[in-house]
Amino acid sequence: MTDLRWYLPLEQCRSLDAIRRRWHPLLEQAASLPHQDPVRHHDALLAFIGMSALSPHLKLAALLACVDSGGFDLRLALGALDDQVRASRAPWPGSVHGAVAGNGPAMQVASTRDWLGAFVVGRLAGLRDGMQGDGAGVAHWKAEYRRRYAEMALRRGLADAGLPAPRLTRIK
Numbered sequence: 109m110t111d112l113r114w115y116l117p118l119e120q121c122r123s124l125d126a127i128r129r130r131w132h133p134l135l136e137q138a139a140s141l142p143h144q145d146p147v148r149h150h151d152a153l154l155a156f157i158g159m160s161a162l163s164p165h166l167k168l169a170a171l172l173a174c175v176d177s178g179g180f181d182l183r184l185a186l187g188a189l190d191d192q193v194r195a196s197r198a199p200w201p202g203s204v205h206g207a208v209a210g211n212g213p214a215m216q217v218a219s220t221r222d223w224l225g226a227f228v229v230g231r232l233a234g235l236r237d238g239m240q241g242d243g244a245g246v247a248h249w250k251a252e253y254r255r256r257y258a259e260m261a262l263r264r265g266l267a268d269a270g271l272p273a274p275r276l277t278r279i280k
Contacts, residue, residue, distance in 0.1 A: 111148055112155040112264060114138035119161055123218035124169050124228070131174040142179035151260045153180050157188050158257050164192035169217040172231045173224060184256065186235050187249025 114134050121127045135141050140152040153175065160167055171185045219225050239245055260266075 111138040111140050111152060112266070113159075114140055114152055115156045115160050118170070121162070121166075123220075124166065124173055124224060125219050125221065127166070127170045128173055128224075131170065142176065146179065149179060150256075151264065154184070154253075154257050154260050157185055157253070163217075164189045166217050168193060168232070169228050172228045172235075182231075182235055183239060183249045184253045186232070186239070187246055187251070188253040188257075190246045190250070 114137070117134060118127050118130060121130065132141070135149070135152060136144070138148075138152060139145060140148040142149045153171070157167060157171070162170070168185060168189045171180075171182060175182060175185075217225075217228075239249065
């Protein structure tokens with residue numbers, strides 16, 4: 109397993125709880141924790157967003173639950189995954205108030221911990237509110253994700269690695 113494919117064991121996870129248990133050890137094994145190598149960590153997260161076969165909801169929830177925003181700008185994840193998340197039949201709520209109803213948070217991922225669901229949805233709402241407040245919007249962060257992913261893919265010698273555009277070529 110290369111450091112960019114560190115997430116492959118997560119592909120069999122069906123809950124946020126299962127992902128959280130494996131997240132840190134897998135990144136550590138790939139020498140891709142933020143304190144081990146910040147560039148590898150950033151590349152590993154970009155690869156997870158772009159190449160993992162997990163559902164967009166589960167990918168976004170995993171990033172919101174497991175990633176420190178000091179080491180990775182989570183707006184990149186929201187930019188990359190927002191269209192897919194919103195296109196699902198049951199979109200994420202846009203605010204914490206809309207997310208937390210009588211039975212707890214309305215998540216599109218499984219978790220046995222109510223606090224975790226509320227944390228993830230609250231963090232998502234905070235990201236969306238922040239993006240709205242700074243005026244950049246999701247489209248800006250989608251383009252920024254694509255740019256950074258393309259740079260990472262070229263630097264790492266990846267051919268088209270699951271990102272439809274821009275067209276990536278293999279470095280020789």
